Amino acid sequence: QKEVEQNSGPLSVPEGAIASLNCTYSDRGSQSFFWYRQYSGKSPELIMSIYSNGDKEDGRFTAQLNKASQYVSLLIRDSQPSDSATYLCAVYLSGGYNKLIFGAGTRLAVHP
Amino acid sequence: GAVVSQHPSWVICKSGTSVKIECRSLDFQATTMFWYRQFPKQSLMLMATSNEGSKATYEQGVEKDKFLINHASLTLSTLTVTSAHPEDSSFYICSARESQGRSEQYFGPGTRLTVT
Numbered sequence: 001q002k003e004v005e006q007n008s009g010p011l012s013v014p015e016g017a018i019a020s021l022n023c024t025y026s027d028r029g030s031q032s033f034f035w036y037r038q039y040s041g042k043s044p045e046l047i048m049s050i051y052s053n054g055d056k057e058d059g060r061f062t063a064q065l066n067k068a069s070q071y072v073s074l075l076i077r078d079s080q081p082s083d084s085a086t087y088l089c090a091v092y093l094s095g096g097y098n099k100l101i102f103g104a105g106t107r108l109a110v111h112p
Numbered sequence: 113g114a115v116v117s118q119h120p121s122w123v124i125c126k127s128g129t130s131v132k133i134e135c136r137s138l139d140f141q142a143t144t145m146f147w148y149r150q151f152p153k154q155s156l157m158l159m160a161t162s163n164e165g166s167k168a169t170y171e172q173g174v175e176k177d178k179f180l181i182n183h184a185s186l187t188l189s190t191l192t193v194t195s196a197h198p199e200d201s202s203f204y205i206c207s208a209r210e211s212q213g214r215s216e217q218y219f220g221p222g223t224r225l226t227v228t
Contacts, residue, residue, distance in 0.1 A: 032215040043205045043222040044156070046114075088156070092215040099146065100217055104155040 023089030
């Protein structure tokens with residue numbers, strides 16, 4: 001069973017703080033990892049992709065990948081109330097599966 | 113780029129009728145499209161994967177005769193919910209992948225189905 005685990009939250013952070021979202025996955029062969037943001041009542045939106053160990057930065061978002069530990073994280077700097085959403089971690093399963101496996105999501109609440 | 117549309121955005125139908133939902137990739141060719149269902153406050157559930165010109169692959173527990181999927185072209189996939197019942201009321205979301213060599217998926221805005 002290929003799994004992606006996330007803490008469901010809610011993760012509550014004050015405006016301006018750094019939000020840290022974590023994800024672990026079970027398939028050692030996975031090579032592609034994604035973070036999606038989903039606002040309540042809306043569909044998921046791709047915000048970050050990462051394929052190599054280390055950090056990848058895009059604006060206020062930084063994705064971190066550690067394949068040895070099977071761990072992916074997303075940091076959101078200078079959090080804003082508009083960042084309040086559910087963040088879904090997704091792992092691409094190759095080897096015949098050819099599909100994304102999603103975690104259940106972490107709900108982030110940024111309070112003023 | 114990478115825009116996916118869905119139509120309709122919401123639909124109400126009577127129990128026993130069928131509903132068709134369209135999913136289109138607007139600015140790229142989608143070799144593979146995916147259909148998900150999401151109940152309130154629950155996670156995404158993959159229903160089926162469709163490749164252009166071939167039969168869809170359904171996830172375990174999803175009735176292929178009830179949820180008919182057609183991926184007739186590289187930009188269009190349709191999901192038909194046949195003989196809908198109130199328990200089929202849900203948020204249906206499609207996503208598309210550009211080519212076999214890519215792994216990113218882009219989601220449509222979703223269709224909210226209510227069966228009365």
